[in-house]
Amino acid sequence: xxxxxxxxxxxxxxxxxxxxxxDAAPLLPDTEPYRVxxxxxxxxxxxDLLTRLHRxxxxxxxxxxxxxxxxxQGRLAxxxxxxxxxxxxxxxxxxxxxxxxxxxxxxxxxxxxxxGLDPVDALTLLRGDWHSGYDPHAxxxxxxxxxxxxQLPHAVGLAHAARLKxxxxxxxxxxxxxxxxxxxxxxxxxxxAVWHAPxxxxxxxxxFAISVPLAKQTAAPSLAHKAVGYGMPGRxxxxxxxxxxxxVLAEAVxxxxxxxxxxxxxAVTYRIDxxxxxDDATRYRPDSEVEAWRxxxxxxxxxxxxxxxxxxxxxxxxxxxxSAERFAADLRTRMHQDPVLDPMELFEHVYAVRTGQLRExxxxxxxxxxxxxxxxxxxxx
Amino acid sequence: xxxxxxxxxxxxxxxMAQALGRALRDAMAADPSVHVLGEDVGTLxxxxxxxxxxxxxxxxxxxxxxxxxxxxxxxxxxGMAMYGLRPVVEMQFDAFAYPSFEQLVSxxxxxxxxxxxxxxxxxxxxxxxxxxxxxxxxxxxxSEIYYMAxxxxxxxxxxxxxxxxxxxxxxxxxxxPVIFLEPKRLYWSKADxxxxxxxRVPPIGRAVVRGPGTGGRRAATLISYGPSVPVCLEAAxxxxxxxxxxxVVDLRSLVPFDDETVCASVRRTGRAVVVHEAAxxxxxxxxxxxxxxxxxxxxxxxxxxxxxxFDIPYPxxxxxxxxxxxxxxxxxxxxxxxxxxxxxxxxxxx
Ligand SMILES: Cc1ncc(C[n+]2csc(CCOP(=O)(O)OP(=O)(O)O)c2C)c(N)n1
Numbered sequence: 242x243x244x245x246x247x248x249x250x251x252x253x254x255x256x257x258x259x260x261x262x263x264d265a266a267p268l269l270p271d272t273e274p275y276r277v278x279x280x281x282x283x284x285x286x287x288x289d290l291l292t293r294l295h296r297x298x299x300x301x302x303x304x305x306x307x308x309x310x311x312x313x314q315g316r317l318a319x320x321x322x323x324x325x326x327x328x329x330x331x332x333x334x335x336x337x338x339x340x341x342x343x344x345x346x347x348x349x350x351x352x353x354x355x356x357g358l359d360p361v362d363a364l365t366l367l368r369g370d371w372h373s374g375y376d377p378h379a380x381x382x383x384x385x386x387x388x389x390x391x392q393l394p395h396a397v398g399l400a401h402a403a404r405l406k407x408x409x410x411x412x413x414x415x416x417x418x419x420x421x422x423x424x425x426x427x428x429x430x431x432x433x434a435v436w437h438a439p440x441x442x443x444x445x446x447x448x449f450a451i452s453v454p455l456a457k458q459t460a461a462p463s464l465a466h467k468a469v470g471y472g473m474p475g476r477x478x479x480x481x482x483x484x485x486x487x488x489v490l491a492e493a494v495x496x497x498x499x500x501x502x503x504x505x506x507x508a509v510t511y512r513i514d515x516x517x518x519x520d521d522a523t524r525y526r527p528d529s530e531v532e533a534w535r536x537x538x539x540x541x542x543x544x545x546x547x548x549x550x551x552x553x554x555x556x557x558x559x560x561x562x563x564s565a566e567r568f569a570a571d572l573r574t575r576m577h578q579d580p581v582l583d584p585m586e587l588f589e590h591v592y593a594v595r596t597g598q599l600r601e602x603x604x605x606x607x608x609x610x611x612x613x614x615x616x617x618x619x620x621x622x
Numbered sequence: 623x624x625x626x627x628x629x630x631x632x633x634x635x636x637x638m639a640q641a642l643g644r645a646l647r648d649a650m651a652a653d654p655s656v657h658v659l660g661e662d663v664g665t666l667x668x669x670x671x672x673x674x675x676x677x678x679x680x681x682x683x684x685x686x687x688x689x690x691x692x693x694x695x696x697x698x699x700x701g702m703a704m705y706g707l708r709p710v711v712e713m714q715f716d717a718f719a720y721p722s723f724e725q726l727v728s729x730x731x732x733x734x735x736x737x738x739x740x741x742x743x744x745x746x747x748x749x750x751x752x753x754x755x756x757x758x759x760x761x762x763x764x765s766e767i768y769y770m771a772x773x774x775x776x777x778x779x780x781x782x783x784x785x786x787x788x789x790x791x792x793x794x795x796x797x798x799p800v801i802f803l804e805p806k807r808l809y810w811s812k813a814d815x816x817x818x819x820x821x822r823v824p825p826i827g828r829a830v831v832r833g834p835g836t837g838g839r840r841a842a843t844l845i846s847y848g849p850s851v852p853v854c855l856e857a858a859x860x861x862x863x864x865x866x867x868x869x870v871v872d873l874r875s876l877v878p879f880d881d882e883t884v885c886a887s888v889r890r891t892g893r894a895v896v897v898h899e900a901a902x903x904x905x906x907x908x909x910x911x912x913x914x915x916x917x918x919x920x921x922x923x924x925x926x927x928x929x930x931x932f933d934i935p936y937p938x939x940x941x942x943x944x945x946x947x948x949x950x951x952x953x954x955x956x957x958x959x960x961x962x963x964x965x966x967x968x969x970x971x972x
Contacts, residue, residue, distance in 0.1 A: 249714075372736040382734050383704070388728045394694050395729070398701020405657075405683050406705070424721070428694030435689055590739040591774055595799040595826065596878035 393429030419450020480508030660712030731774030902930030
């Protein structure tokens with residue numbers, strides 16, 4: 242019963258000309274996450290793609306382990322691991338063309354590395370020598386974004402600007418399940434839909450925002466359902482199925498590039514490690530839950546599918562692991578070198594032209610550094 | 623250094639609002655990467671009509687009515703700037719810019735720094751600010767201190783029609799983000815332009831002395847910006863009769879701050895009063911007074927005084943005249959500058 246149908250309600254003529262703007266049904270996500278691996282659809286995926294995904298997953302898992310180890314050795318201030326979520330990371334890193342842009346959050350270093358970023362440069366933020374260790378234009382990867390969901394409107398603005406310039410550039414923006422509660426998530430999706438911007442939003446639903454489970458984050462049927470309210474399609478996908486994530490993202494990217502507008506993709510996955518090395522995950526989730534998800538591991542899922550199609554044998558697995566080991570060894574060596582920092586750079590990138598205030602302050606620091614060097618020199622003599 | 627940007631004498635803008643609109647128009651015509659976006663900036667031409675006619679002339683892709691979402695407006699502007707555009711964002715009123723503060727503080731102000739200069743943010747954020755127009759709550763805030771306290775932003779506030787034009791052109795041309803504070807109650811102030819002079823673009827960061835000294839017995843510097851500049855000029859006029867020789871420094875730019883012009887004036891006069899609408903406690907005047915004291919201590923005949931709004935949420939319109947610093951309060955402060963003769967320990971303890 243609507244308000245107008247209540248007994249005694251004054252009922253004027255119906256509102257003139259109102260009707261829903263679009264048919265909501267085609268926008269609604271399936272309630273089951275989409276899967277490829279382990280289904281008949283796996284047979285249709287190109288062997289090259291499957292093999293590539295596998296190599297990247299194995300390397301990505303090793304990368305996560307190495308970066309986590311580096312925090313224990315004091316080489317990284319913090320590392321938010323994506324162990325368990327590698328399928329999302331790898332698919333996001335591989336699905337774009339060179340001219341497209343990736344907008345990662347703080348957890349998405351792996352996606353940036355898969356896209357081609359030097360792993361040491363990708364870790365600079367977390368090591369603490371500079372806020373971003375790379376030129377975003379070099380690989381079209383925006384700086385890893387720490388305030389939740391704020392990178393999403395950036396992705397929309399960039400994609401919109403590219404379209405205004407006549408470039409068929411797509412932006413792929415990553416966000417966590419917790420980030421979907423932020424106002425910027427809403428504003429970004431709304432702008433994207435209204436402007437018909439070529440953006441794909443990928444929510445990695447890994448179950449928790451630090452300690453808060455999804456049930457305390459949202460009452461929506463799924464995060465993908467949120468898309469409908471903005472007027473864009475929502476897709477729900479198994480986030481541990483690399484082939485499925487890649488396919489769903491590829492379709493969304495294709496759609497965006499062709500002028501079809503934005504898509505919201507929710508990948509259902511799980512964060513196997515703690516939030517960061519500083520977090521104690523046993524306080525908010527049982528081991529049994531973690532174990533259940535380990536049994537649905539993205540690498541195992543893919544290896545089984547590859548073996549099914551005789552695209553992989555023990556030798557192939559060994560080769561992939563050895564290559565990942567070499568990658569990790571190289572990362573370790575390079576991360577154990579102390580970064581060379583120039584404190585005077587503090588004043589270099591605040592404004593295009595240094596202000597009077599900053600000139601004075603730079604002179605002060607210069608003098609302090611010179612005095613320090615002088616002291617040190619005396620000690621040596 | 624001041625640059626002339628063309629001598630189109632056809633029709634000089636008559637009011638500050640028109641001058642701002644003209645600056646937007648000229649900037650858009652000169653540079654296709656300049657895009658205007660905000661709430662109601664298109665068909666309506668903005669609630670103050672500053673963007674009037676832009677959508678018609680340049681199309682909706684260049685002057686865009688956005689959804690009603692300040693964080694979204696500024697956040698998408700960041701992405702547009704990343705792709706090489708120069709967004710000029712309109713916040714409808716000062717207090718409605720607050721939802722966008724996270725984008726401003728966490729990204730707009732820092733992106734250049736974060737990326738070691740690889741990603742400048744040439745964004746202009748136009749904020750109609752300040753009181754005196756009888757606005758209801760949330761329509762009269764002076765938020766400059768929040769912006770000033772955020773490294774990476776430039777903050778400017780014009781006080782004259784010519785500066786409104788020139789500074790806005792300079793802001794749009796700047797490769798850094800500029801918070802452009804538009805004094806609402808001066809929107810309808812009339813032009814001080816001569817019809818055939820070319821528009822001038824003053825560089826951001828340069829103050830100007832208005833109403834320089836006329837050789838009275840006692841001298842002082844009134845330091846001000848935006849809507850308080852006309853108040854100071856009026857006070858200077860009134861004080862002349864009392865034998866005061868007041869120099870009014872119009873800062874025009876709060877960040878960067880022009881210590882040179884301010885201190886040159888204070889060293890000449892030996893006394894200073896800072897005048898602004900924003901609350902005094904923790905306000906811009908404290909920073910300015912400290913800078914002046916640090917640099918001109920031996921020239922000062924009296925402490926640097928502040929005339930500011932009260933430390934209260936902006937009052938309802940029927941009471942705002944009691945809150946806004948007016949000519950009388952400025953003159954009271956000037957009278958208190960006669961430190962050595964009249965401000966004895968007894969009167970200080972009063
Ligand atoms: C605006 C903001 N608020 C709070 C934080 C602190 N914080 C960092 S990560 C995090 C949880 C994020 O959860 P989710 O979005 O699900 O991403 P996940 O960590 O699971 O990848 C919080 C609260 C932040 N980074 N930004």
